[in-house]
Amino acid sequence: MLKQNRCNLILGILLLYCCNLSAETTSFVNKSEKDQVREIVRHVLESNAEFVDKLPKDYFKDLIHGQSPIATLVTCADSRLHTHALDVHPDGDIFMVRNIGNQVSTAEGSIEYGVRHLHTPILFIIGHSSCGAVEAAMSKPSNLEPSIWRELETIKVVGNEVDSHTEVKKSVESNVNHQVTLALKKYSKEIDAGNLTVFGGVYDFRNDYGRGNGRLVIINVNGKTNPIEIEKMQLYSFN
The missing domain is CATH 3.40.1050.10 (Carbonic anhydrase)
Known part of the structure; x- marks a missing residue:
């Protein structure tokens, strides 16, 4: 479902660009602009949740107090x-x-x-x-x-x-x-x-x-x- 939603978003964004962001194209795939924004933010939050859920509990232990990148x-x-x-x-x-x-x-x-x-x-x-x-x-x-x-x-x-x-x-x-x-x-x-x-x-x-x-x-x-x-x-x- 998430992949399908993402495909719909990409298609909609392409349509917006092709039509120069005209008022007629502010709604795509039967969704309002507010729904589009909500879906994009939800995608980011769901991706973050998926990332966090896969981590061991002590994953951030060594990162909290500073950084020493390579x-x-x-x-x-x-x-x-x-x-x-x-x-x-x-x-x-x-x-x-x-x-x-x-x-x-x-x-x-x-x-x-x-x-x-x-x-x-x-x-x-x-x-x-x-x-x-x-x-x-x-x-x-x-x-x-x-x-x-x-x-x-x-x-x-x-x-x-x-x-x-x-x-x-x-x-x-x-x-x-x-x-x-x-x-x-x-x-x-x-x-x-x-x-x-x-x-x-x-x-x-x-x-x-x-x-x-x-x-x-x-x-x-x-x-x-x-x-x-x-x-x-x-x-x-x-x-």
């Missing part, structure tokens, strides 16, 4: 990329920072807290397939608000052909590498002291790299982007 992770706010795709049990592991385009400059304070106050030994910067922020930086659509444009300023892309999967992939990589470069400059002392390693990667749900849908592909390690060199680091424990 990595600071900067990734895109895109709804197609979530923590469970990168860490099955992220609680206490990942200091997560999200923004459009997985950028360093627009979340500088949050990242700095993870690196310099929580002292995570790793800073991940993770882009993803078909990134809308990257495509916007490529195509420069005229209908974006100034606040969004301000958050796209430090995205570095190559080309402007958003219909080309190859060009979008290259731009996603270009942006990840650019963000890593910014991080290397800011945290050079930590890196030189051997206290921090910066990794850049792409969450590849399109299978652009041919390794399977949903794989995380590491493309940058402390500024090194040669795939052969990265392969020699033996980061992957699977074929």
